[in-house]
Amino acid sequence: MQILTQLVFSGIALGMIYAVIAFGYQLTFQTSDTLNFGQGEALMLGALVGLTLVATFGMNYWLCIPIVCAFGALQGVVVERIGVRPAIKIKSEFGWIMSTIALGIIFKNVAENVWGRDDLKFPSPLPEAPLHLLGANVLPMELLVVFGALALMLAVEFFNRRTIWGKAVVATFNDREAAKLMGINTGRVITFSYALSSLTAAFAGMLIAPLTLTGATMGAVLGLKAFAVAIIGGLTSGLGVVVGGLILGIAETSTGYYISTGYKDVPGLVLLLIVLAYKPAGLFGKTAIKKV
Amino acid sequence: MSFALRTLVSSISLALVSLAASAAEPIKIGVDGPFTGGSSSMGVSMRDGVRMATDEINKAGGVLGRQIQLVERDDEAKNERGVQIAQELIDKEHVVALVGYINTGVALASERFFQDAKIPVMNNVATGSLITHQFDDQPENYVFRNAAADAIQAPMIVDEAVVRRGFKKVAILADSTNYGQLGRADLQKALAAKGIKPVAEEKFNIKDVDMTPQLLKAKEAGAEAILTYGIGPELAQIANGMTKLGWKVPMIGSWTLSMANFIDNAGPGGEGARMPQTFIQEPTTPRRQSFIVSYLKTFAPKNNRMDSPVSAAQGYDSVYLLAAAIKQAGSTDGPKIKAALEDLKTPVEGVVTTYSKPFSARDHEAITANIPVFGEVKGQRVVYAYEADAKKASEVRMKDAAAKASTVVAAKK
Numbered sequence: 154m155q156i157l158t159q160l161v162f163s164g165i166a167l168g169m170i171y172a173v174i175a176f177g178y179q180l181t182f183q184t185s186d187t188l189n190f191g192q193g194e195a196l197m198l199g200a201l202v203g204l205t206l207v208a209t210f211g212m213n214y215w216l217c218i219p220i221v222c223a224f225g226a227l228q229g230v231v232v233e234r235i236g237v238r239p240a241i242k243i244k245s246e247f248g249w250i251m252s253t254i255a256l257g258i259i260f261k262n263v264a265e266n267v268w269g270r271d272d273l274k275f276p277s278p279l280p281e282a283p284l285h286l287l288g289a290n291v292l293p294m295e296l297l298v299v300f301g302a303l304a305l306m307l308a309v310e311f312f313n314r315r316t317i318w319g320k321a322v323v324a325t326f327n328d329r330e331a332a333k334l335m336g337i338n339t340g341r342v343i344t345f346s347y348a349l350s351s352l353t354a355a356f357a358g359m360l361i362a363p364l365t366l367t368g369a370t371m372g373a374v375l376g377l378k379a380f381a382v383a384i385i386g387g388l389t390s391g392l393g394v395v396v397g398g399l400i401l402g403i404a405e406t407s408t409g410y411y412i413s414t415g416y417k418d419v420p421g422l423v424l425l426l427i428v429l430a431y432k433p434a435g436l437f438g439k440t441a442i443k444k445v
Numbered sequence: 446m447s448f449a450l451r452t453l454v455s456s457i458s459l460a461l462v463s464l465a466a467s468a469a470e471p472i473k474i475g476v477d478g479p480f481t482g483g484s485s486s487m488g489v490s491m492r493d494g495v496r497m498a499t500d501e502i503n504k505a506g507g508v509l510g511r512q513i514q515l516v517e518r519d520d521e522a523k524n525e526r527g528v529q530i531a532q533e534l535i536d537k538e539h540v541v542a543l544v545g546y547i548n549t550g551v552a553l554a555s556e557r558f559f560q561d562a563k564i565p566v567m568n569n570v571a572t573g574s575l576i577t578h579q580f581d582d583q584p585e586n587y588v589f590r591n592a593a594a595d596a597i598q599a600p601m602i603v604d605e606a607v608v609r610r611g612f613k614k615v616a617i618l619a620d621s622t623n624y625g626q627l628g629r630a631d632l633q634k635a636l637a638a639k640g641i642k643p644v645a646e647e648k649f650n651i652k653d654v655d656m657t658p659q660l661l662k663a664k665e666a667g668a669e670a671i672l673t674y675g676i677g678p679e680l681a682q683i684a685n686g687m688t689k690l691g692w693k694v695p696m697i698g699s700w701t702l703s704m705a706n707f708i709d710n711a712g713p714g715g716e717g718a719r720m721p722q723t724f725i726q727e728p729t730t731p732r733r734q735s736f737i738v739s740y741l742k743t744f745a746p747k748n749n750r751m752d753s754p755v756s757a758a759q760g761y762d763s764v765y766l767l768a769a770a771i772k773q774a775g776s777t778d779g780p781k782i783k784a785a786l787e788d789l790k791t792p793v794e795g796v797v798t799t800y801s802k803p804f805s806a807r808d809h810e811a812i813t814a815n816i817p818v819f820g821e822v823k824g825q826r827v828v829y830a831y832e833a834d835a836k837k838a839s840e841v842r843m844k845d846a847a848a849k850a851s852t853v854v855a856a857k858k
Contacts, residue, residue, distance in 0.1 A: 156661060159690070163657035170654075270481035272678045274710045281712075283689050290691050365654040366678050366710055370482060374652045409658025415621070415648045417658065 159289040160406045166295035166364075168402020173302035173357040174379035175386065175394040177350040180309070182388045183326040184339075184346040187237050187249045189229070191257025192354050193376020197369060198260055199225050199355025200362035201268050204275050214278035218359055225355025226348040232256050233347035241343070257376075264369040272366035279363075294363050301360045303395075305353060310391050322346060326389075381425050387435025396436065400424065471514035472507075472777055474499075474767065475540035477530050477555070478547045478570070479522035483651060483678045486705045486752035487547045491570050492517060493744050494760030495544055497736075498768075508768045509775065516540055520551050527551035531558040541777040542567065544763045547756070549573030550623035560587050563779040565770075565786060567591065569763035570756050572598060572699065573627045577809040587783055589804055591766060591797070591811040592759050593723050598699050598817070599631035600638070601721045602672055605819060606697050607639050612670040616645040616663035618656075618683060619674035628674030628699055644668050649679055656686035664692050673698030680718075681710030688714040695719070703820055703827045705752040715822050719830050722820035723797045723812060724758035726751055726827065729838035736761060736796045750826055762795035766803065766811070769793045799841050808846065816842045 177192050189195065199221050206217040236256045240248030279293035313319035324332040325342045333339045358372075365371060378401065386397025401421040409417035428436060476495050478488035495515065503512045516538045520527040527546075534540045535558055543559060544567045546552035552571040559566045560580050566588045568576055574596040580586045606612045617632055619625035629646065636643060644666035647659035660683070663671060671687075671694055673680055680702060687693055695717060696702065702720035711718075728734035740757060741749050751757050766786070771777060774785040792801035803811035818838075821830035829835035 156665065159661060160658065163655055167655050265481060270485045271706055272483060272710060274712070281688065283691050285691075290689055292689050361654075366681065366706075368678075370652070375654075406655065406658050410661055413648075414659050414662070418650075 155288040156410070157407075158287050160410055161403055162286070162289050162291050162295070164403030164406040165399060166291075166298055166402070167405060168382075168398040168400070169299045169302045169395075170357070170361050170364075170375065170398075171379045171382045171401055172386075172395045172398025173298075173305065173360070174354060174375060175383040175398060176302075176306055176309070176391065177353040177357075178380060178383040179388055179391060179394055180350040180353065181237075181343075181346050182383075184322055185237065185241060185325075185329075185343040187241070188253070188380075188388075189232055189237075189347065189350055190250060190253040190376075190380075191232060191236075191260060192350070192379065193372030193374075194257040194260040194264075195225060195228055195232075195351040195354035195372070196358035196361075196375060197264060197367075197372035198228060199358030200275065200367045200371065201264055201358075201369070202355070203359040203362060204273060204367050205268075207276060208273075214276075218356065221355050221359045222352045225352040228260075228355070229348040229351025230344055232351065233344045237343070237347065238340070257372075261369050261372070268369060270369060272368035272371070275362035275367045277363040292364070298360045298364065302357065305356055306391055306395065309349065309353070318345070378421075381421060384435060385421075385425055385428050387438025389439050390435065390437035393435050393437030471512045472509070472771065473514050473516055473538055473540045474764070475530075475534040475538065475543040475545070476515050476517040477520050477527065477534070477543060477545040477551075479551075480517075480519040482522050483676050483706070484522045484547050486677060487570055487701075487756040488519075488522075490751055490753035491545065491547060491756040491760035493740065494757035494762075495569075495764050497740060497743060498761045498764035502764065502768050508771050509777075513764075513768070520548075520555075522548045522551060524550050524554040527555035528558070531555040535559065535562045535564060540564065541771070541779065542767050542782060544569055544760065544767060546571040546576075548622070548624060549576065549627060552576050553579060553623060556588050563587060563783075565589060565767070565779060565783045567763040567767050569759040571624075573624060574631060575627065585780075585783070586809060587779070589766075589786055589809045589811070591763050591795075591800075591803070592755075593700065593721060593812045593817045594810055595628050595631045595699065597812065597814045598721045599628065600635040601814070601817060601819070602632065602697050602699065603635040603639060603641075605719060606670050606672060606695075607636070607641060610670070610695070612695075613641065614644045614667050614669045615641070615672050616647065616666060616668035616670075617643045617672050617674070618647050618649065618659055618663070620676065620679055621648050621650050624676070625674045632672055632674065643672075649675070649683075651676075651679060653679060654682065656683050657690070659683075660686045660690055660692070664690065668694060670695045670697055673702065675699075676701050677704035677706035678710060680704075680707045681715065684711035684714035684718070700755055700817075700820075702822065703753065703755060705747075705750065708822055708825055708827075716824075718822045719819050721817040722755055722827065723817050724755050725818070725820050725829055725838075726754040727829070727835075727838065730841060732794055733796055748825075754827065758796040762793075762797055762800070765793050765795055766800060798843060801843060803844060811844065813844050813846055815845045 203221045206212045236252035237249045283290035321337045325339050382397040386393030404420040405417050408420045480488045499513050518530040542565045546568045547570045549571045568590040572595045574594050619629035645663045697719045700720045702718045770785040774781040787806050818834040819830035820827040
């Protein structure tokens with residue numbers, strides 16, 4: 154039982170890392186039907202900017218978070234303006250895929266040149282000694298990741314439901330053309346959603362960097378797994394990505410223990426295939442009827 | 446001057462000019478390693494060692510009166526990049542030899558191009574046992590190595606864990622690359638020779654961020670020590686994972702536990718890790734001292750600690766070995782350099798050891814089991830694990846092909 158608890162705890166921590174990145178995919182998909190495939194790189198940039206502030210300028214970890222978030226938002230705006238807007242303008246179905254991937258690669262190369270190519274250690278803001286919880290060990294940083302990610306997602310959901318800007322986002326999601334006719338500047342809403350999405354990623358980077366290693370290549374694998382999470386959970390549901398993340402995280406750790414560490418990535422991906430076959434919109438996604 | 450004489454004079458002078466040009470033309474040597482990514486601390490240290498040796502040789506007048514020119518390429522630790530680079534270096538750059546290869550997988554994938562082109566390869570870091578035996582079925586083998594093969598390291602690791610420290614239950618954690626999996630096989634073989642079966646054998650992938658399942662399995666199986674085959678960043682995640690589980694057993698593993706990105710990222714969790722090393726950053730002989738001093742001066746690494754001292758030293762030595770062979774061959778012709786390497790007349794004083802007859806037609810390994818010592822991570826540096834080794838460090842350990850069980854003998858003393 155103790156083993157299972159430990160595996161579930163580690164799986165939750167891992168799953169929340171995936172979920173918070175997947176949440177970023179979901180944010181832009183809602184407004185513009187496009188995704189930022191450079192989400193992993195946005196996370197990496199957030200972590201590295203945070204590392205520079207903390208390690209080089211000696212700033213306090215907590216004070217850095219708003220700066221990193223602001224940086225992330227700015228980076229998201231850049232991605233939207235350069236990569237996504239032209240594609241949306243000419244109603245290109247797939248242009249944004251290549252351009253966001255291209256921007257991701259560019260960001261990675263820039264990071265390699267600025268921060269070097271090695272994985273760096275991010276000093277942990279919390280003690281590194283594990284806590285004992287229900288007979289299992291948990292790192293304080295893991296708790297921070299779980300609660301930080303939840304808090305961020307709740308904040309965004311609250312914003313979408315209660316504020317006028319959020320309502321504009323939801324309206325744009327429901328019907329972009331109708332929203333435009335109602336006087337909503339949908340272009341700006343889309344830009345805003347990209348800013349919010351990269352902000353989430355940068356924040357996630359700052360959260361997970363003390364747990365993983367920080368470096369130019371840290372985003373690639375995480376970005377990909379988060380994409381799987383977004384598909385499993387549903388690209389239109391905030392709750393979906395959390396559940397999807399938890400499923401994938403726990404599947405990975407427990408398969409690793411009970412079956413074989415050589416196969417630990419398999420169940421999550423098998424689940425992905427099953428979901429795509431039987432519920433293409435994701436476990437929690439709304440099936441959109443596309444009128445052609 | 447008659448016309449005939451004039452043509453003769455001009456054609457002779459033309460010939461002289463072209464002869465002078467070919468004499469001054471630099472000797473191109475390829476350098477291939479991962480200068481980016483998780484293996485880069487080895488790749489960059491190796492390259493720095495190679496550059497330093499090349500500089501020294503060029504300042505002293507070069508080889509055969511010609512300067513050595515390095516053609517450096519980053520293989521990113523990717524097999525397919527290594528293959529492209531090999532073809533480029535052979536067909537476009539026309540290198541006379543290659544030094545490098547950090548990753549066993551890249552070496553295995555790329556070396557056949559040099560083998561086919563009859564261009565010698567001095568493999569200075571990659572340790573997979575198969576590397577020098579890939580072409581055993583062919584009459585000639587162009588692959589040489591001056592690094593400690595896994596066939597040497599794995600028995601050393603097992604000796605350290607089982608004989609010296611008396612652990613009977615050990616777990617193997619290896620990454621899923623060629624390096625990790627070939628190393629795991631070597632470890633299994635070495636353990637079997639001692640009649641021991643590992644209590645757990647676990648895999649992990651490059652860039653994995655969570656090692657909980659692997660470590661839990663080892664812990665539940667009652668492992669008293671963890672034997673590792675992987676590279677720096679993931680090894681650090683293993684150490685960090687142990688800290689998290691509140692379970693600390695000794696880590697003993699291949700030489701990569703000395704990588705700076707393991708030591709830095711594991712922090713206190715990495716202290717006490719032990720690994721075989723051909724070189725430890727200590728000025729134990731005048732040759733080593735001058736190497737360390739000029740390395741630190743030229744490249745100024747962080748905290749005066751080389752990122753990967755072993756790679757730097759072996760990279761440095763590999764160029765001297767090759768230069769000696771080219772000199773002896775009196776030619777940059779591949780087969781002649783190879784023949785000279787297999788029968789080096791004058792000993793080469795390197796940093797790791799003094800290479801006296803390092804290779805023969807059948808034996809392409811310069812490092813034998815008696816040369817590496819055990820290093821230990823202590824105070825964020827790699828030091829000698831055993832007092833006895835540190836005391837005798839000034840005695841240069843020479844190649845001894847018969848030395849198979851030296852560590853066991855040393856332990857019994």
